[in-house]
Amino acid sequence: MKKDILLVFAAVILVAVLLMGTEFQSVEDYYLTHIDDITADSETVTLSIDCTDILNNYDRLTPSLKSEKYIPSDGYILKETTYVLRNGDTAFDILKRAAQYNKIQMEYQGAEENPFGSAYVKGINYIYEFSCGETSGWIYKVNGISPGYGCSRYELKDGDNLEWIFTCSLGSSPEYTEKGGDKQ
Amino acid sequence: MKAFSKVHPFVLMVYFLSVLLVAMFVNNPAVQLTALAGGIAFCAMLTTLKEKVSDLKFYLPLLILISVTNPLFSYNGETPLFFMNGNAVTLEAIIYGVAIGVMIIAVMLWCKGYSYIMTSDKFLFLFGKAVPKLSMVISTALRYIPMLRRQAKGVSRAQRAMGLYTSESYFDKLRFSLRVFSVLVGWSLESAVETGRAMKARGFELKRHSSYSDFRITKSDVTLLLLHIALMCITLTGTAAGAVDFSYYPSISQLTTKPLSIAVYSAFFIISFIPFFIEVEERIKWSCCKSKISVLHTQRPRKKPWTIFHFL
Numbered sequence: 251m252k253k254d255i256l257l258v259f260a261a262v263i264l265v266a267v268l269l270m271g272t273e274f275q276s277v278e279d280y281y282l283t284h285i286d287d288i289t290a291d292s293e294t295v296t297l298s299i300d301c302t303d304i305l306n307n308y309d310r311l312t313p314s315l316k317s318e319k320y321i322p323s324d325g326y327i328l329k330e331t332t333y334v335l336r337n338g339d340t341a342f343d344i345l346k347r348a349a350q351y352n353k354i355q356m357e358y359q360g361a362e363e364n365p366f367g368s369a370y371v372k373g374i375n376y377i378y379e380f381s382c383g384e385t386s387g388w389i390y391k392v393n394g395i396s397p398g399y400g401c402s403r404y405e406l407k408d409g410d411n412l413e414w415i416f417t418c419s420l421g422s423s424p425e426y427t428e429k430g431g432d433k434q
Numbered sequence: 435m436k437a438f439s440k441v442h443p444f445v446l447m448v449y450f451l452s453v454l455l456v457a458m459f460v461n462n463p464a465v466q467l468t469a470l471a472g473g474i475a476f477c478a479m480l481t482t483l484k485e486k487v488s489d490l491k492f493y494l495p496l497l498i499l500i501s502v503t504n505p506l507f508s509y510n511g512e513t514p515l516f517f518m519n520g521n522a523v524t525l526e527a528i529i530y531g532v533a534i535g536v537m538i539i540a541v542m543l544w545c546k547g548y549s550y551i552m553t554s555d556k557f558l559f560l561f562g563k564a565v566p567k568l569s570m571v572i573s574t575a576l577r578y579i580p581m582l583r584r585q586a587k588g589v590s591r592a593q594r595a596m597g598l599y600t601s602e603s604y605f606d607k608l609r610f611s612l613r614v615f616s617v618l619v620g621w622s623l624e625s626a627v628e629t630g631r632a633m634k635a636r637g638f639e640l641k642r643h644s645s646y647s648d649f650r651i652t653k654s655d656v657t658l659l660l661l662h663i664a665l666m667c668i669t670l671t672g673t674a675a676g677a678v679d680f681s682y683y684p685s686i687s688q689l690t691t692k693p694l695s696i697a698v699y700s701a702f703f704i705i706s707f708i709p710f711f712i713e714v715e716e717r718i719k720w721s722c723c724k725s726k727i728s729v730l731h732t733q734r735p736r737k738k739p740w741t742i743f744h745f746l
Contacts, residue, residue: 252492259499266506275517314681355684357509357521373510376684 283350286334293335293408299328301416310383327375342369342402368400386418437716438709442655443556450548457540462678466537472706473543479713480550497535504531510683530682559647665701672698
């Protein structure tokens, strides 16, 4: 009986590993990304990763994150930087490439696992969804407007200004909903 | 043999519930390890060597499996070891997995001890008056699974003794287990009806039936309860005050060694080793008694010196 439980458990884990694929990378390999050099004729976008909203709601933050190491004092994990836009790059692709290049920790749910068919960013720089209250999480804005698409479905154009923002009050924050964000 | 089972059921219930509560909900490695150690010491007193070996064969792989599972689904943590499909497998996630495993095994061991000690008569004694139907259903349901297992063993042995399904082929084994299962289903339905009728015949449905119970609260029970409540107060207030807060993500926090947290650790240590101490005390007493008995039986009347001379 007990042996069976263990066997079933082991089989489930094995299946999970096999289904998720088994591509192993060392830490150096993972962070060793190629980033295109900016030339005169390359299309570019700017990206910033911003968690200033946490500084306004510091008391709600998970205690283990209350450190300069995780929340920079100016609130910017990545200050506005220009990146080359490859053909067909989405808001998610740019973020992932930049995070890998700058060795910023990031966790996401891939588009194939997500019921909405788009990647979902769970956490950047150890700051996760729900880290700062129940309505907190990562959103993105393009040119100051939050598009009503999943981040891996929104293709960027030349000269776009992409911002990834950690909001502590998703849904109720006026700047998010009134400009056509996906109201629930 | 089981001295702890002589303690009053109410004290036992309070004890087990509070230990399980702390073991489940206080997320601190020191507390979890204490709960595990206490559970191991307690169960070691209750089981035979053979059972211990089979338990070890179950719990160790379980611990490893749980520890492996967590990093597959949780990628948070500061120290990535390697990346699997673009997701980090981190040291923190593995350690958190081990912590979850320790917690689950500790809770399982305490539940095992609970099922050894809190027999259904004690359970019915506690809740029979307040919620008679529910406690009846619960104690019947708890009894059901071990009873079915025993019966399944019996059925399969009887079938084998008749020479059925002794072949090694998997298809035969499957057919055999299906047959045992169908026998079991029929038997359990019948026994359920029979149990109901027997209880009715013995007057279970009468309004003013009484039941026999021989549980009187003694002085030592009260002492144990008061000690337990006092220690539990220390543990719970310390936990509520955040003295044993611990976090695994994004980096593993240090174990606090403030006076209050040390008080919590030691209070919970004493709590979780209470059954062990009681059993040990009982065993020492028993071995003293045994040595006295053996002395009484082996003592022969000493021959007086002059008898030897007498024979000479």
